[in-house]
Amino acid sequence: MSIYSTLTPEQFDAIGQELDAIRNREIADLGEKDEKYIRNLIKRQRQLEVAGRGLLMVGFLPPAWLAGVACLSAAKILDNMEIGHNVMHGQYDWMGDKNISSRNFDWDNTCTNTAWKQTHNYEHHTYTNVLDKDHDIGYGILRMSDEQEWEPRFLLNPILAVILSTFFQHFVAVQSLKLEDYLIYKTKTKEELKAEFKPTWKKMRKQLVKDYLMFPALAGPFAPFVFAGNVAANLARNLWSSQVIFNGHFPEEVEQFPESVLQDESRGHWYVRQMLGSANFEGGRLMHIMSGNLSFQIEHHLFPDIPAHRYAKISPEVKAICEKYGLPYNTGSFMRQSLSVWKRIVKLSLPGKGKGSDKGLRGKVVSLMGESQSAVRKAA
Amino acid sequence: MSATTPTSRRFQQGLNRLLQSRVADVLSYPHGVDRYLEVFNPLWSAKEVRARVDAVQHLTADSVTLTLTPNSNWQGFVPGQYVQLTVSINGKLHTRCYSPANSLYRKDGSIEITAKAHADGFVSRYLRDVVRVGDVVTLSQSGGEFALPEQRPERVLLISGGSGITPVMSMLRTLCDEGYQGEITFLHYANRAQDMIYASEVNEIATHFDNVTLLRAFADESEGGELSGLFSSEHLFKSVPDFAQATAFLCGPPPMMAAVEKVWDEQGISDRLHKEQFTLATAAVDDGGSAEGEVRFVRSETLVTNDGKTLLEQAEAAGLNPESGCRMGICYSCTCKKTAGKIRDLRTGEISSGDEEDIQLCVSVPVGTVALDI
Numbered sequence: 001m002s003i004y005s006t007l008t009p010e011q012f013d014a015i016g017q018e019l020d021a022i023r024n025r026e027i028a029d030l031g032e033k034d035e036k037y038i039r040n041l042i043k044r045q046r047q048l049e050v051a052g053r054g055l056l057m058v059g060f061l062p063p064a065w066l067a068g069v070a071c072l073s074a075a076k077i078l079d080n081m082e083i084g085h086n087v088m089h090g091q092y093d094w095m096g097d098k099n100i101s102s103r104n105f106d107w108d109n110t111c112t113n114t115a116w117k118q119t120h121n122y123e124h125h126t127y128t129n130v131l132d133k134d135h136d137i138g139y140g141i142l143r144m145s146d147e148q149e150w151e152p153r154f155l156l157n158p159i160l161a162v163i164l165s166t167f168f169q170h171f172v173a174v175q176s177l178k179l180e181d182y183l184i185y186k187t188k189t190k191e192e193l194k195a196e197f198k199p200t201w202k203k204m205r206k207q208l209v210k211d212y213l214m215f216p217a218l219a220g221p222f223a224p225f226v227f228a229g230n231v232a233a234n235l236a237r238n239l240w241s242s243q244v245i246f247n248g249h250f251p252e253e254v255e256q257f258p259e260s261v262l263q264d265e266s267r268g269h270w271y272v273r274q275m276l277g278s279a280n281f282e283g284g285r286l287m288h289i290m291s292g293n294l295s296f297q298i299e300h301h302l303f304p305d306i307p308a309h310r311y312a313k314i315s316p317e318v319k320a321i322c323e324k325y326g327l328p329y330n331t332g333s334f335m336r337q338s339l340s341v342w343k344r345i346v347k348l349s350l351p352g353k354g355k356g357s358d359k360g361l362r363g364k365v366v367s368l369m370g371e372s373q374s375a376v377r378k379a380a
Numbered sequence: 381m382s383a384t385t386p387t388s389r390r391f392q393q394g395l396n397r398l399l400q401s402r403v404a405d406v407l408s409y410p411h412g413v414d415r416y417l418e419v420f421n422p423l424w425s426a427k428e429v430r431a432r433v434d435a436v437q438h439l440t441a442d443s444v445t446l447t448l449t450p451n452s453n454w455q456g457f458v459p460g461q462y463v464q465l466t467v468s469i470n471g472k473l474h475t476r477c478y479s480p481a482n483s484l485y486r487k488d489g490s491i492e493i494t495a496k497a498h499a500d501g502f503v504s505r506y507l508r509d510v511v512r513v514g515d516v517v518t519l520s521q522s523g524g525e526f527a528l529p530e531q532r533p534e535r536v537l538l539i540s541g542g543s544g545i546t547p548v549m550s551m552l553r554t555l556c557d558e559g560y561q562g563e564i565t566f567l568h569y570a571n572r573a574q575d576m577i578y579a580s581e582v583n584e585i586a587t588h589f590d591n592v593t594l595l596r597a598f599a600d601e602s603e604g605g606e607l608s609g610l611f612s613s614e615h616l617f618k619s620v621p622d623f624a625q626a627t628a629f630l631c632g633p634p635p636m637m638a639a640v641e642k643v644w645d646e647q648g649i650s651d652r653l654h655k656e657q658f659t660l661a662t663a664a665v666d667d668g669g670s671a672e673g674e675v676r677f678v679r680s681e682t683l684v685t686n687d688g689k690t691l692l693e694q695a696e697a698a699g700l701n702p703e704s705g706c707r708m709g710i711c712y713s714c715t716c717k718k719t720a721g722k723i724r725d726l727r728t729g730e731i732s733s734g735d736e737e738d739i740q741l742c743v744s745v746p747v748g749t750v751a752l753d754i
């Protein structure tokens with residue numbers, strides 16, 4: 001039996017109220033401290049980026065090349081995770097600074113602000129871990145749930161996962177297109193796809209021109225060093241961010257839900273689903289910052305618009321609430337969570353149920369899964 | 381980055397052209413050049429006007445006078461015009477309009493603004509109590525129709541009340557600096573003599589320049605002004621008999637402005653009166669939570685009566701189609717700019733300020749009349 005179905009409606013309400021109280025308290029406390037934090041971080045990020053790009057200009061010297069790649073990778077990771085991801089969640093909208101707002105911020109990534117807010121802020125955060133609603137379950141490429149019907153292509157699940165990680169920014173950029181609807185399920189026409197791809201392509205082009213044409217050109221004869229350095233930095237960012245994100249939702253104990261849970265879902269239910277559908281990982285301050293505080297994925301899913309540097313402080317309270325109501329609080333070392341994720345990826349490459357059998361909710365899912373996948377997709 | 385010598389100015393212009401070029405744009409994508417420049421020096425910017433606070437003075441007990449040195453993006457102003465000044469207070473940006481009070485001929489290129497700290501003047505109190513020399517603030521370019529005409533009028537009448545003195549002070553200083561020959565009457569209203577900003581300087585100017593007449597009106601006669609009490613037409617008829625021939629410039633609190641305007645209207649010479657509404661008369665807001673007022677969707681030129689539902693629902697009911705997603709306040713796709721009015725956040729119950737700011741439509745209900753940029 002899933003713990004999800006053992007709670008009484010009153011308990012759900014109580015959980016909702018306790019978590020709302022935390023949220024209200026933190027929101028009321030927003031101020032200079034948060035402003036300083038984000039402005040300082042942005043400053044560091046921009047400095048690292050300038051340093052990294054500068055060092056790569058003299059990248060024919062091996063130590064400079066290595067240092068340049070390190071700086072630029074760190075800059076891109078900070079830009080995407082602790083800054084971009086969090087700013088686009090509206091965590092700093094209250095500051096009234098158009099350069100640090102969810103409406104205007106754009107990141108060093110091929111995904112557009114609008115597409116990201118659609119697939120991530122809206123679909124993923126609203127329908128977290130709900131099959132067929134949360135596209136982050138496998139990104140339309142992988143089989144990440146045993147309730148997802150097995151297809152022969154999933155034999156390549158681990159390889160597909162490596163490809164996904166390697167080109168993560170591009171996959172995220174085209175995620176809103178739901179490519180598999182065109183390529184595999186044939187529910188989308190080429191024309192529709194083309195029209196949707198236009199704004200994304202515009203951004204992709206700019207990013208590619210910057211990293212692979214303009215900056216190398218600036219270095220003149222040393223262009224290949226800059227080019228290679230930029231490839232390395234983008235790759236480092238892709239691998240790191242995809243692993244952080246996988247660890248947040250795919251460790252083996254994390255629950256997934258059938259679409260039926262969404263019916264008349266209360267605030268308390270929604271909160272509980274967020275807690276059961278997310279996992280944390282442990283680490284020092286640097287680890288938290290470099291992962292955009294997604295190491296506190298549980299707290300992030302409860303309070304996506306509270307400045308992420310506050311999650312560390314909130315987490316003991318969330319943990320206490322989980323204990324009080326007998327809910328799991330899924331956490332572990334980065335290594336442990338990563339291994340668990342990859343175990344799941346490998347297991348699910350084979351047909352059949354990849355996980356244990358005692359999932360109370362699963363019974364309800366069966367009827368849903370009876371419908372063909374594409375039919376459900378079309379409806380969605 | 382304030383340009384001084386010709387060479388450094390040329391260098392500056394070249395640098396600015398480079399920073400505003402397509403190449404710089406591509407290299408700094410998607411953040412833009414300014415986001416990198418400001419990291420190294422908060423005054424550096426390819427486009428924005430930023431200014432360093434070079435002096436903080438308190439000419440009266442409740443006012444503050446700031447001397448601001450802008451970067452090279454500042455394009456100057458016409459006496460009477462205002463600038464928007466933005467400061468960060470407890471993490472949040474706030475913008476207010478202030479009229480520079482300095483002469484156009486000020487040598488060091490600095491801008492002088494004076495703010496009076498009202499009891500509810502959140503920003504002005506911050507300027508008075510917290511701002512220090514060395515701080516950097518953001519400015520807009522100057523704007524506003526209230527300005528000294530390039531073709532100087534033959535006879536000038538400057539009327540001000542309270543902190544409304546600043547734009548006319550700039551006019552007075554400028555006219556004196558350029559050797560203006562016509563008659564100037566400076567008519568100012570203040571509660572008490574000690575509340576009058578620039579009192580001693582105006583006095584000096586009046587003594588030094590024969591063509592300047594100073595008329596001070598304080599609430600009480602014992603304060604020693606040339607006049608006393610609130611503005612009245614008698615003041616004009618008695619002390620400025622030729623007021624109808626003058627080009628008048630008026631800035632002060634709304635009731636005083638209304639009284640002055642009435643006289644000019646009655647005389648049928650309202651085209652000779654230039655005015656600046658210094659404090660915007662804001663509509664009273666009902667905090668009780670009953671649905672009142674209206675919702676104005678400015679860009680789509682639509683207006684509905686506030687029915688107390690969320691702004692997202694009201695916008696949709698009005699046939700508009702603002703972006704939205706979760707409808708529960710988490711995805712921020714419904715964020716839009718509120719240009720005026722207050723809203724209540726349904727989650728926290730908190731009521732916002734009446735300032736321009738970004739809000740989430742799906743969790744906001746209007747408190748009184750609200751204007752939105754959709």
Ligand code: FES
Pocket residue numbers: 703704705706707708709710711712713714715740741742743
């Ligand atoms: S619709 Fe998602 S925040 Fe308003």
